[in-house]
Amino acid sequence: QVQLLESGGGLVQAGGSLRLSCAASGRIFSNYNMGWFRQAPGKEREFVAAINWSAGSTYYVDSVKGRFTISRDNARNTVTVYLQMNSLEPEDTAVYYCAARLGYGLSIRVYEYDYWGQGTQVTVSS
Numbered sequence: 106q107v108q109l110l111e112s113g114g115g116l117v118q119a120g121g122s123l124r125l126s127c128a129a130s131g132r133i134f135s136n137y138n139m140g141w142f143r144q145a146p147g148k149e150r151e152f153v154a155a156i157n158w159s160a161g162s163t164y165y166v167d168s169v170k171g172r173f174t175i176s177r178d179n180a181r182n183t184v185t186v187y188l189q190m191n192s193l194e195p196e197d198t199a200v201y202y203c204a205a206r207l208g209y210g211l212s213i214r215v216y217e218y219d220y221w222g223q224g225t226q227v228t229v230s231s
Contacts, residue, residue, distance in 0.1 A: 130184075143202065
């Protein structure tokens with residue numbers, strides 16, 4: 106059974122930090138490229154960050170560069186992907202989703218990801 110389980114969301118003041126985690130199990134997710142996306146109310150789901158299977162390559166949307174860091178831990182049965190979010194802004198408020206992609210290379214496209222988590226809410230107050 107494939108499962109991507111996000112955690113770590115919450116309410117934080119502007120300028121604060123949060124660390125999101127995504128525990129992926131049920132496949133050999135160490136072979137998968139992983140990504141974080143977010144969706145604010147009334148908006149489309151958008152790409153935030155991605156990391157390749159070996160953690161040798163990462164990519165970020167411009168709006169989070171220098172503030173967010175994606176990383177991963179490829180354990181035997183469960184891969185955990187992290188998103189460290191610093192200097193949070195009210196515009197970062199959204200539901201954050203973890204996603205997994207078996208295809209080659211990193212991707213910013215929602216439809217190129219094979220598996221998704223249920224999401225975790227991040228709210229940044231001004």
